[in-house]
Amino acid sequence: MRIDGQPRTRWVDQPAHRSRRPDLRLGPRDTRPDRAGATATGRLSATHTVRTSTAEYTLFLNAPHELGRRAVGEALRDAVAELRAIDLTYGPNRPDSLVSRLRRGEISPESYPPLADLVDRCAAMRAATDGWFDAWAVPGGFDPGGLLGGWAVEQAAARLRAAGVTDYAVLTGADLVVRGTAAHGGPWRVAVHHPTDSRRAPLVLEMTAGAVGTSGVTGRQGHVVDPHTGEPADQLVAATVVGPDLAVADAYATALYAAGPTGLAWFRADSEYRALFAHRRR
Template sequence: MIMRIDEQPRTRWVDTSVFQPHPRPDLRLGALHHRVDGGTATEDRIAVQHTVRTATAEYTLLLNAPERLGRRGVGEALRDAVAELRAIDLTYGPTRPESLVSRLRRGEISAESYPPLADLVDRCAAMRAATDGWFDAWAVPGGFDPGGLLGGWAVEQAAARLRATGVHDYAVLTGADLVVRGHAPHGGPWRVAVHHPTDRRRAPLVLEMTAGAVGTSGVTGRQGHVVDPHTGEPADHLVSATVIGPDLAVADAYATALYAAGPAGLAWFRDGSDYRALFAHRR
């Protein structure tokens, strides 16, 4: 059974129980250990897998690049994307005392002084409005903290660097979040297995994706990592929340807000929204 949900993102939900043999996923999310399988590239492609760790996150990049770029060109594209991830960590990380976010919190600068910072603040404000205040980057101790969407924003910026250097088929993964575009090295859509966060016996739901993002909150097992912005207390409605859509920063923020709000947050995804709640597991 294949159920098409919409064209943006271009995603299919695949019930793996009807396939014999089952299609092997390229990426696994929500499992105890998130896994990737870059696979073997077709004859006219170059497949590269690279993992980089910053002070706040680990990222895995899978590139399925055209052979015409050559290995040097693919290496340059990869270096550009990695440099972007490191620069965002250094420049915007809320835990870094001299980052732009920390300086903004201390009132030393205004967001308008730096266009990318203004974009980050505007995105946070937009998500606060879209989620009825359940995603609120200002409702945290010490002031503004964009952590709920900063990782997704960083991935989207790195993905833009890949496209600018001629790589249009890729996946960028961080934790249980990812962005994909184009095709996997085997030539077909990226196959993403999303596992149930607590029941290891359940077969994963497999998404076939050629564009889009998956944002998840709650699968790390950390308690109290999302706070109810209305009470200041740790959220405890759900075990996890997973949202899919075109942009990872938005999907990530929605997942964080849904985790905080619980089932009431499902109302945000009605009326033709480009974003869908894939999982919202109660405790």
């Protein structure tokens, strides 16, 4: 669902009905959510879509009636405000953002604790991926874009939890975070479509906590650069990673897209993260 102009919230309050249809879909063809199913008895659901300068986000909330529509609405506004604030404050393409000021040497990461967290996460993912995710190996210096979107979603999700909303999904493009249960009362059913073969049935995940990060499914070639050569990555057509945290899953997906099959070695049997798709170009 795409909403232009002022974001809207759709409320659903219906008798319980358990559906086996996917609640969310990810993939290259149609990443819009399925039409909302029914709501479990005693639950209040809301859907809200907002666009920032760089991305569109859809939030799905499923809260107990006793929390009240006012509290759920305030939780939504707080989460949306967080997404917009991160876009304004950290966007690499904004000349007055903290990231741009850091590039120019005007501030240090320690000046702002959230910026220090963002830099530390980028450094940790550079180490975890043998340098294939490298926020410093880009023109102009530091660019956290490979995990900034996932980091923003996780920050907004933390706002929801702080407001007492523990059952939600946040979708942006082909990335998502889920927690708790869907509106029908069961786990979130996420259909992940194959990135190149539309004839294949989607892989359906049932999730109560976790994230799915993707790179390459938008069809934009050249948007991920091999940090070792500076040339656009061209080994894979798409990479999809699932795990607990979207910022980490996003970074892994970006690095896997750049590294190609070599990157599969990062996902050991005891790892919290695993690759769902890593398909070569033909």
